[in-house]
Amino acid sequence: MNFKKIEKKWQRIWKQKGIYKTKDKVRGKNNFYHLVMFPYPSGNLHIGHWYNFAPADVFSRFKRMSGFNVLSPIGFDAFGLPAENAAIKHGIHPKDWTYKNIKAMTVQLESMGNMYDWSRKIITADLEYYKWTQWMFLQFYKNGLAYKKNAPANWCPKCHTVLANEQVVNGQCERCEAQVVKREIEQWLFKITDYAGKLLKDLDGLDWPEKTKTMQKNWIGKSEGVEIKFKIQNSSRQNKFDADLAESVNVFTTRLDTIFGCTYLVISPENQMIENLKLRIENYDEIIKYVKQAKKKSDLQRTDLAKEKTGIELKGIRAVNPFNNEEISIYAADYVLGHYGTGAVMAVPAHDERDWEFAKKYNLPVKITICPNYPAPVCPVLEEAYTGNGHLINSGEFNGLISQEAREKMAKWLEEKKIGSRKINYKLRDWLVSRQRYWGAPIPIIYCDKCGVIPVPEKNLPVKLPNVKNYLPTEEGKSPLAHSEKFVNVKCPKCGAKAKRETDTMDTFVCSSWYYLRYTDPKNNKKFADAKKMKAWLPVDMYIGGAEHSVLHLLYARFFTKVLNDLKYLNFKEPFSALRHQGIILGPDGQKMSKSKGNIVDPDELVKNFGADAVRMHLCFMGPYDQGGLWNPTGILGIKRFLDRIFAFTQKLINDQRPTISDKNPKLEKLLHQTIKKTGEDIENFRFNTAISSLMILFNEMEKQPLLKIENWKLIIKLLSPFAPYLAEELWQQLKNKKSIHLEPWPKYNPKLIKEEEFELIIQINGKVRDKVLVSQNIAQKEAEKLILSREKIKSFIANQSIKKIIFVPNKLINIVV
């Protein structure tokens, strides 16, 4: 079999006939939008791409054969850091690099034989695309969802840009793994926190892997509690000037039930209170020294659990616990985070591990208020914090309540006295979208001395990314675009005076947050996509991609959809109804593939040696799709042999002069129909490996038949066609069919033929298999008992033991307990 010739031939014909062009509507067929996460044009397609795209294409093809009008688009996530970093490394302009790679990767993608509708290809770095990315930014801005602020941000010193929280992994840059540092810099953010509640709640209705949902839930991090006002007590050093300032400090807690055990407060070093009470804090200078130190630390240093907590008392001021009116001291400590809750906590050392540790170190009072072994009257001496629920003691009128009740009653008490209220906090922080880099969509904002921050009018979009020579990132925290006078200097759209453009570009994740919408109408130059077309396809019915995007792309895309839904551009709230992740392919050594380790498997080489069909099919056959696994260099031979045998057998059938119609083989017919059923169900459930093994079992049987109905053989070619589209098409033509096999419907199985009339009854004695016998389906227990007890083998096993019990499982087994 000359697979190279076959692949070339069909690539040409498929393109010519446009069999993969997708219409927005086909009569009698439901639309099905099947999407794979589009690739970065980072260089070459690697085996991981193949593992992502090839089995996904099997699913696409199966859906299409099953009667759906399937949209299966592809494109390139072309803007962004990785592509730009690679370009710089090779000394090539990012634009040239990116488009050169897109060209090469397109050829590689075409070789896979996927049913992509190439007429819908999108490239996020194209002017026609990023015009709409900028338009999206403007909508966010106009609706108060994009804002600029100056605050410490995650700065990657190697990539010379700020990063979103989601892009910092263990204190390192997600891409280059450099240690991220804190840097004060003006930056643009999207108010994703406004959507925290909805992003959390709507996860419930999605057909997504539970793990992914859990990860998003944890990232959003909802916690319910109360915010309480602690009054600041007048101190000896009070003077008239600061009387109005900071009369109280707000804390957030989820453990209101422990408040009688609160023996001090802790505020974060960033807390404004320190400045507000400057004149009253006796050791202000010392405090400021501590604050400066804390601010210098990176998040990673600050959150290092292994390190001892540090803190410093704000001398001269004290707070009052509203529940028992006790005066307590106030500390500043860097284990309290400035950006979460109120940036201040009530410390309950007896019932919180962190407070316990801190209290032991600074010798602060510990007061037990929760007893674990309810209703035990005496609480044990604590050796560590007791953080569980229990019944309350030392808690005034709330004594004797259990934690859950107490939280409820105490919250009411607070609200009645107007010194606190229920509050929900989220860990999620706003999405930092500006990047001080060249290769991205420019943020469409203009700064005018007179008019202030002015969004670029929509009619002036796109703000074109200039083709500058100096695109290298800079140290000073500014985009390289800042050096381009031509780009920067602009007239204010409002007053016409001299103004300056924003020079930061957008995070690549902004581009990929809406691309799935654009595929439905990729050429539209009036809107990002036509509403009718979006309605025809969206939301995405099945989305496939790597699990590494669980809290990045997938969260951002959901956020975009919700915003556009609120702005009435979309009629749905979730972009991806169903989601599946492919696993990761490791090198033969069990290590992650990398150039330095020299364990990279080159898909082009494999295609050259074994053919695209074999590569596709082997990837499907390796194991469960979401599991991935190590690459076994010889495993693909099995698939290659299988395909060769299919080819040879077809030739034999075609050349065989004898009439092949006459065969009657009910056993084989049954197996054929069982296989049609199983293959379809397995593909539907992403169990490609077992689908293929059932095809192999069927073929092994068929091959043994000297005479075979050609119509039955055609069915097996159809079953094969999603896996091996080239070979199937070639054989289909050889079997004298004019239309493409890929436009054929999936074979239907005959339910009557599948049914077994007989089955092998397993005979167990004390749970051990001792014998088996062929009996008719649905045999009754009595009949079965009679039958097996008369068998010599069983008789001898039972001998003279008495039968205690007989367990009968219909159509499976019978177990005699003696």
Place this chain on the structure above:
RNA sequence: GCUCCUGUGGCGGAAUUGGAAUACGCGCGGCGCUUAGAACGCCGUCCCGCAAGGGUUAGAGGUUCGAGUCCUCUCAGGAGCACCA
């Protein structure tokens, strides 16, 4: 530290709801074809035992007539979270 997932032959892996463990493929061994090899075809391939039979799903216990599957503990590997009050 916490949470979740995974552990089945020499290897990748099968095994509806608890009901024949090791399907399918790789590899290996033997034979055939061949001057020889490659390719291909056929047969064999969990362990002990001549056999009857017995044992085996990381390890130890438990529930059950019956456990790879459910429960408890231990070990190993992986993923995620990690001062969020």
